[in-house]
Amino acid sequence: MEMENKVLYKVEGLSKSYQMGDVEVKALQEVSFEIGEGEFVVILGPSGSGKSTLLNIMGGMDKPSAGKVFFKEQEVTRYDDRKLTQFRRRDVGFIFQFYNLIGNLTARENVELAVEICDEPLDVEEMLEAVGLEERSDHFPAQMSGGEQQRVAIARAAAKNPEILLCDEPTGALDFETGISILQVLKMVNERYGRTVVVITHNAPIAQMADRVLKMRSGKVMEDYRNSQPLDPKEIVW
C-alpha cells in the first residue's frame, strides 16, 4: 500500500529510561518517525531493543522520559490519565503476545467487553465471523487453542473500531501455521476495515508483509524502509 499523505502518528525524539536496581536502562533513545493512515507497519528488533516500550507509549499505556507523540496532530504525551484512557478507548486496539483474554468470559463476551465502552463499535458477530470464530464464540479461553485465543484477541481489539491496532508479538506464542493465519487476519483487518496496523516482532520474515518496516536496536530506529511489494502472509516462511 502506498504511503498516504495523512499522518496518523508522529513520533519526535522519544526517549524512555528507567532504573533497574543501580543501573539506568535506556529503553528508547531519541526515536522519531511517522506513520500514515492505513499503513501496515512492522517494527522489527531483537528482544530488549525497545519495541514494546515504544508500542506502549504510542498506545498511551506508558509515558516517555522525553520526546513527543502526536496522534492526528494531538500531542498524546501531554494527555492526562483521563484523556489517555479516552484515547485508548476510542482510538487504539491492543493485541498481546499472550492474548490476555479474560478467563471467565466466553469468546463473544470478551469481544462484547470491549465494545461496551465504545461509541461506534463494529458488530460483534461480524467480527467473530471475520476472524473465523463464529462456531467457537461460546467457548471459554481455556477451551480454545492459542491461535483461536489470539483470533478472539484480534476481534476484541478490532471490534472497538479503533484507528489503529497495536500488536505486540502477536505470533510470538504460536506455531508457524497458526502464526501465519493470525497474520492473515491482521492483514484482513487492515485491508477490509482500513485500519492502521502496527506489529512489533523479533521475527524478521514477518517484515516482508509490511508496507513499511522500522528496524530497531538498542532503543534506536536503525532503519526505516518501505516494501515495494509486500508479500501475502501465506508466502512468508520462517
Added chain:
Amino acid sequence: MKKLNLRLVRTMRHAKGQLAALLAVMVTGLFIFTAITSAATNLQTSLESYYDQSNFGDVFVELMHIPSQEVDGLVGDGGIVEAKGRYAFTTPFLTDDPKEIVNVRVVSSGSSTDGINELHLYEGSRSIGENRVLVLEKFATARGLEVEDRFHLQIAGQRREMVVAGIVGSPEYIYLMENEQALMPRPGKFGVVFVEESYLGSIAGTGGIYNEVVFKLEDRARSKEAEDHLEEALDRYGVRRIIPRKDQLSNNVTYQEIEGLQAMTRTVPFIFLFAAGGILATLMGRMVKNDRMAIGVLKAMGYRNRTILGHYMKFALFVGITGGILGTLLGTVLSGFMTQLYLDFFAIPLLEVRFYPENIVASLVLATVVCMASGFLGARNVLAISPAESMKPEAPRQGHRILLERIRFLWNQVSFTWKIVFRNIFREKKKFLLVSLGGAFTLGMMTMTFWMNSIYGVLFEEHYGHFMSMDYTIHLDGFFHERAVRDLGRLIEADHLEPKLEVPFELYNGAKSGVVNVVGLVQGTRFYNFSDAQGHEVPLPVDGMLISSNLALKLGVGEGDLLRVRNFLPGKEDSYIRVRGVIEQTLGINAYMELEWMGTQLVERGAVNGALVATDQEIIPLLEDVERVGGVQSTEELQAIFLEFMDLTLVSIGFMLFFSGILGFVIVYSMTIMSIHERKLEFASLRVLGFTRGELFGLILKENLVMTLLGFVMGVPLGLFFVEAVSVSFTSDLYTMNRPVQPEEIGLAMLFTTGCILLAQLATYKKIRHLDFIEALKNRTT
C-alpha cells in the same frame, strides 16, 4: 448484563467457598448485633412503657412503721406528687410437703386499685376483699395456682386460707428475686400475694400502720433531693432503707441485663466485623494482585480506573449487602426468640417483639461501611497498576534472607520443607498476621467462654462451699435476745448453731453511699471463712467491720477508713465505724461485724434476728409452727436452683463456642484457599519435582500451625484481657467475678481452637487434591 458484572458473578461463583466463609463471619457479627440490639430495645421500650402505664414508683421507703394517716401529708414537699403506703412482710406459703420451703411476700393492696405500682391483671378479677387475694403470675404459674384455687399462708403464727381472685403482674416484681443474695429468680419458691389492706390489718395485726411507702416524684432526675427530704421527714418513723427507682431490685437487675446486652453489642459483633473486614481486604488485595494482567487489559481497552475499582468494590458491596440482609433477617428472627426467652426471666406483661427499622438500617449501614472500607483498602492497588507494566510478568520479588536464616547454626538444623515453610511465612507478613490474629481472637474468645462456663459454678461453690458453709439459715420475725436462738437449738438438735444479726444499713463515705446488709456473727464463727484478695485468712475483728471488695470499690474505701452508718432504728444515732479489712465475696455485697459489738453499736446489746445451722436433719418441718421463725433457707436447695440456672447458661456458652469456632475456621480456610490459588505454579513445580499431594498439604499445614502457634502467644493475653473486661462489666452488687483464668481453661480453649483450625485445614484439602499441575504450569489466561 454488562460483561464486567458477568465476570464478577462468575468470579464469585468460582470463589463460593471463600465467599460463603466470609459471609458466615459477616452474618454472624451482624446477626449478633441485630439480635442483641433488638432484644435490648424490645426489653427497654417494653419496660419503660409498662412503668408508665403502671405508674411505677420513683422512690421506695422501708421503715419501722408509720401511721397510715401520715402518708398523704408527705405529698407536696421534696418534689413528691403521690405517696402510697402499704404493709409488707415475708411469710411461709404452706405446702403439702413439709420439707419444702416456700415463702411469699404478702403486700397490702387496695380493693380495686393502688394508684402507684398498679397491678396488671392477667386472669380473674382485680377486685379483692377478705381472703380473696391476687397472686403474682410467675409464682402462680410455677405452683399451678389458678383463679378460685385455695392455698394457705402462715400469718402471725396462724394458718390462713386464701382464695385466688386474680393473677397479676407487678412492675415491682418483673425480675422476681427474694433479695439481693439470691442468684436467680425461684418463681416456685418465692412469690408475692396481694391482700386487701383492711383484711391484712385484721389478720396480721397491722391495721392502721404501714412499713413501706412508695412515692412518685415530679421530676425523677431530682430523686436525690427527694431522698434527702424523706430521710429527714420520716426519721421519726424509723427509716430502714430509702431506695431510688434505679436501685430497686427488680428494676436494677433488669437494667443490668439491658446494659449487659448493650455492652455486648459494642464488643462482640465488632470482633466479627473486624475479622470479616480483614478477610475481605486481604481477599480483595489478593484478587487485584492475581488480576493484575486483566486489569492492565481493561485499562488498555480504555476502561477507567473508577470503573475497574468499582468492579471490585461491587464484590465488597455484595458481601456487605448480602451479609447485612442475611444477618439482619436472622438477627431479627433471633431477637424474637431472645425476647421470648426473656419472658422466662422478666415478667413484662406488655413485652413487645417488634421490628426496629432503625436497627435494621444501622446493621445494613454498618455492614456496607465495613465492607466498602475493607474493599477499598484491599482493591485500591487497582489505581496503581500501569497497563504497560501489567502486560509483563511480575518481576520476582527481591530475594533476601529471612531473620531465621541469619542464625546459621539454627537454620542449618531445619529440614528443607521447614525452610520453605519459614520462608513463606516471613515473606507473606500480612497473611501471617491475619491468620495469627484469627487464631488469637478465636483462642481469646474461647478462653473467655470457658472461663464464663466455670465462673458461675466457682462463684457459687466459693460462696456456699467455702465462704459460708451452713446447711440452713433461719430468719426470725424481728429482733430477739440470743436466748431465742438457744431455744431453737433445743428444737432442732443441730450439730452446730450460731446466732446471727443481719440488718440493712446505708453506709456512707462522703457522697458515696450504698445500702447493704450488715451481718453480725459470733467471734470465731464456723460458718464464715473470710479471706483477702491474696487468699490470706482475715479474722472477724472485735470492733469495726469487714467489707466485701465490691462494697469497698463502690464506696471507694479501704482498710482503716471510717464509714458513716446511717441508723434507722428508733433512738439510734448515726455512727462511724472503721473498716478493719476488705474481704473477697463472690455473691452479694455485705459488711460483717462481731455480733455483740454490732448489737451494742447499731441495734441493742444481745440482739439477734437469725441463726445459722449445721445439721444433717430436715429442720424445716420442725420449725414450721414456731412463732418467731419467719423463714428457713437451705443451702442444698440453692444448689439445685443453681444447677437449673447452669442449664440455661450452657445454651449461651454453646452459642459462644460455635461463633468463636466460626471465626477461626473462616480465617484459616479463606487464607489457605487464597494461598493455594496463588501458589499454584509453586505447587505445580513441586509436584513436578516429585512432591506428593500429601506433602504439599503438609507444607500448608505446617505454615498454618506456625501461624496458629503465634496466634496462641497473642491469644492468651487477649483472652485474659477479654476475661478482665467481662469480669469488670459483670461485677455488680450481685456478683464479684474476680477469679483468674485457670490453666485448664486456656488448655481447653487451645484444644478447641486447634480443632477448628484443623477442620478448616481439612476443608482445603480438596483444592490440593484437585490441583492440575500441568494446567497450572502452562496457564496464561487471566
